[in-house]
Amino acid sequence: MSGIKKRPISPRQKMINLMYVVLMAMLALNVSTDVLNGFSIVEESLNRTTANSSKENANIYSEFNEQMKQNPEKVKAWFNKAVYVKQLSDSLYNLADVLKHEIVRQADGEKGDVKNIRNKEDLESATHVMLGRGRGKHLYDAIVNYRTKILEFVTDKEQRAIIASNLTTDVPKNDGLVGRNWQEAMFENMPVAAATTLLTKLQSDVRYAEGEVLHSLINNIDVKDVRVNSLNAYVIPNAQTIVQGSKFSARIIMAAVDTTQKPKIFIGERPIDLKNGLYEFNCGSTGDFTLNGHIEMTDRSGETLRREFSQKYTVVAPSATVSADLMNVLYAGYNNPMSVSVPGIPANDIVATMTGGSLTPTGPGKYIAHPTKVGEEAIITINSKANGTMQKMGEFKFRIRRLPDPTAFIAYNDAEGNPVRYMGGGRGFSKSTLLSVDGIGAAIDDGLLNIPFQVTGFETVFFDNMGNAIPEVSNSDKFTDRQKSIFSRLGRGKRFYISKVQAVGPDGSTRTLPQSMEVIIN
Numbered sequence: 001m002s003g004i005k006k007r008p009i010s011p012r013q014k015m016i017n018l019m020y021v022v023l024m025a026m027l028a029l030n031v032s033t034d035v036l037n038g039f040s041i042v043e044e045s046l047n048r049t050t051a052n053s054s055k056e057n058a059n060i061y062s063e064f065n066e067q068m069k070q071n072p073e074k075v076k077a078w079f080n081k082a083v084y085v086k087q088l089s090d091s092l093y094n095l096a097d098v099l100k101h102e103i104v105r106q107a108d109g110e111k112g113d114v115k116n117i118r119n120k121e122d123l124e125s126a127t128h129v130m131l132g133r134g135r136g137k138h139l140y141d142a143i144v145n146y147r148t149k150i151l152e153f154v155t156d157k158e159q160r161a162i163i164a165s166n167l168t169t170d171v172p173k174n175d176g177l178v179g180r181n182w183q184e185a186m187f188e189n190m191p192v193a194a195a196t197t198l199l200t201k202l203q204s205d206v207r208y209a210e211g212e213v214l215h216s217l218i219n220n221i222d223v224k225d226v227r228v229n230s231l232n233a234y235v236i237p238n239a240q241t242i243v244q245g246s247k248f249s250a251r252i253i254m255a256a257v258d259t260t261q262k263p264k265i266f267i268g269e270r271p272i273d274l275k276n277g278l279y280e281f282n283c284g285s286t287g288d289f290t291l292n293g294h295i296e297m298t299d300r301s302g303e304t305l306r307r308e309f310s311q312k313y314t315v316v317a318p319s320a321t322v323s324a325d326l327m328n329v330l331y332a333g334y335n336n337p338m339s340v341s342v343p344g345i346p347a348n349d350i351v352a353t354m355t356g357g358s359l360t361p362t363g364p365g366k367y368i369a370h371p372t373k374v375g376e377e378a379i380i381t382i383n384s385k386a387n388g389t390m391q392k393m394g395e396f397k398f399r400i401r402r403l404p405d406p407t408a409f410i411a412y413n414d415a416e417g418n419p420v421r422y423m424g425g426g427r428g429f430s431k432s433t434l435l436s437v438d439g440i441g442a443a444i445d446d447g448l449l450n451i452p453f454q455v456t457g458f459e460t461v462f463f464d465n466m467g468n469a470i471p472e473v474s475n476s477d478k479f480t481d482r483q484k485s486i487f488s489r490l491g492r493g494k495r496f497y498i499s500k501v502q503a504v505g506p507d508g509s510t511r512t513l514p515q516s517m518e519v520i521i522n
Contacts, residue, residue, distance in 0.1 A: 043193075046200045053207035060214045061086065067221065078217050085153065085217075089210040092146045096199040096206075099139060102129045103199075107192045117192055126187045126195035136183025143169050146206070153213040163212060166205040233295040233307035247280050250291065250311065264296040283315040330357070330371045330378050330398045333507025334451070338367040342384055342393050351383045351390070356400060371400040402509075406442040406453040408501045408517050410434075421445070428495070428520025434487050439478035442503040442513070453503035456510065461497045462486055495520045 064082050067075045104112040106125035112118075119125070130136035147167040154160045171185045180188070187195055233252070252265055252274065265272045265279075272279065272293075291311045298304055330336045338359070340352045347364035356378035357371035371378045378400055382393045409421040412433050421441075422429060442453040455477035462470040472483045479487075490496070499516035 043197050043200055046197070046204045050200070050204045050207050053204070053211050057207060057211050057214055060211075060218060063218070075221055078221050081153065082214060082217055085150070085210060085213050088146055088149055089206050092142050093203050093206045095139060095142055096202045099129065099135055100196045100199045102133075102135065103192055103195050114196060117196065120191060120193035122192045123189045125192050126190040130183055130187035130195070136187055140169055140182050143167055143202070146209075150209050150213060153216060155216070159212055163205075163209045166208065167202075233309040247282055249278065249280050252279050252293070252295070252309065265293065266296070267291070267293040285315065289313055289315065328398070329401050330369050331403045331507070332371050332374045332400050333505075333509070334370070334403055335506070336369040336371070337362075338369050338380075339365055340367060340380075340382060341365050342382060345384045345393075349385050350393075351385060353381050353383075355379045355381075369398075371398075374400055374402045376400050403451065403505050403507055404444055404449075405511050405513055406444045406451070406503055406505070407515070408440055408442045408455070408458070408498060408503075408513055410437055410440055410517075410519070412437050422519075424498075424517035424519065426520070428522045431487065431490060431492075431521050434519070434521065435484065437479075439474070439476070440498060440501070440517075441477065442501060451506060453505045453511070456502045456504055458501040459499050460486075461499060461516075463496070490521050492521055 061082065064075070064079050068079045072079075100114050101112075103126050104114050104117055106112075106129050107119040107122040108117065130139070147164060147169075150167075151160055151163060154163060169182045171180060171182055174185075186198060190198075265274055267279070289312070291313065292309070294306055294308045296304055296306050340350060341347070342350055350365070352359055352361075352367060354369060354371075356373070356376050357369060359380065360368045360370070362368055369378065369380070378398045380396045380398070382395070384391050384393050407423055409423045411419065411421055412429070414420050421443075440455055440458060442455050444451040444453070457473070457475045458477075459474070460472045460479075460483050462472070464470060470486075472480065472486065474480050474483065486496075496519055497516045498519060501513040501517075502510060503513065504510050
């Protein structure tokens with residue numbers, strides 16, 4: 001039997017690797033529901049790739065079984081290695097599957113379905129399962145163990161590098177991930193849709209690595225000679241979802257083709273002369289389509305073999321997503337963080353511009369919007385320069401508003417050393433705590449915004465035993481000596497008020513806060 005040539009990396013595998021890079025670029029973003037739904041496209045493509053790999057691997061295992069029956073003495077050593085590889089691969093593959101179900105059930109309840117996730121945007125479930133339960137460390141150890149053992153069977157340097165890269169547990173080099181371990185970098189605050197897709201990508205990589213090892217083992221016993229009667233036609237698209245106006249690209253090939261002759265390719269019944277098997281055409285309209293045709297080839301006996309092929313693809317209209325990281329408005333005079341993404345387009349191929357202010361890039365898919373005039377609209381336009389041409393992907397309008405007034409507070413540390421912002425009323429705090437602080441602060445801190453302001457002055461109002469108001473003024477954010485002297489004479493249950501607080505925000509405007517802060521000595 002003839003030996004099997006080393007398999008090159010298929011265009012589809014290259015596509016999957018590229019999709020994974022795009023996915024990782026999106027993980028740190030606060031993405032919208034539309035983008036989360038886009039993970040379904042990646043998930044489906046990964047599942048198809050995994051299914052194809054599993055089918056091919058199953059065929060090889062079947063060949064091993066047949067050869068074991070025919071020649072056990074020759075095949076036994078390689079057969080045992082193949083069984084060991086299957087056990088290793090199934091163990092990690094099944095672990096990833098179990099973790100996907102655990103995450104989905106954590107998000108959607110006990111009846112949660114991995115194939116129909118309802119709470120795709122849930123940021124807590126993956127963290128709870130992978131970090132809170134320690135399942136992420138379990139997965140990390142399993143990947144390291146699998147990678148180490150599976151690479152022992154791979155001698156080709158290029159294939160070793162690809163498998164090691166696919167199964168890497170290195171923390172991505174990203175400023176936001178400094179100090180984190182692998183499981184924290186992969187799953188902390190990760191949307192459910194993204195976490196399950198990451199695990200599906202791992203399953204695809206496991207089947208790919210398993211297949212590479214099986215082909216290597218097969219080459220040693222010549223059980224995978226490709227016969228003419230096993231030839232099949234395939235269409236391998238670079239992508240199955242295409243933006244309107246972009247090109248559909250696909251490689252149309254016949255597996256194990258005879259290198260001494262060129263197959264005839266027909267789209268419909270029309271013959272096509274392709275260079276390197278690459279077929280391209282412009283997609284002018286949106287919708288679902290199917291590319292049909294067949295390949296003809298002559299075998300050694302002179303008989304013409306014909307194999308049909310069919311490939312579905314979808315053409316979508318240009319679309320983009322822009323989300324304000326704070327809320328659906330932009331604040332004048334303030335650096336508003338923005339996230340910009342286009343499904344299927346790498347961040348470095350996206351160009352964003354803005355009217356009514358400036359838009360400054362700070363990283364892949366990250367920008368700072370700095371609008372100017374309150375009451376006007378800011379328009380952010382998204383263009384893609386994919387395929388070497390600039391194409392408009394969307395336009396988004398935002399209202400420009402003035403920053404809201406901040407709230408004054410007294411900052412101190414509680415008995416456990418935790419920082420506290422006291423904003424008045426309640427049980428108050430002790431006189432010793434009051435005497436230990438220097439002054440007051442002000443900030444917008446409503447759980448969404450956390451924007452500090454600089455206090456430039458305020459007034460304290462005390463009341464004597466006759467009920468007379470005694471105001472004391474500070475022309476900075478610090479308590480004056482006179483104010484602190486009065487503090488020292490206050491008894492338990494006494495109270496005073498901080499009012500007329502003046503503060504300057506990041507937009508440069510000075511505010512006099514309308515509310516007063518009641519301070520109670522307990």
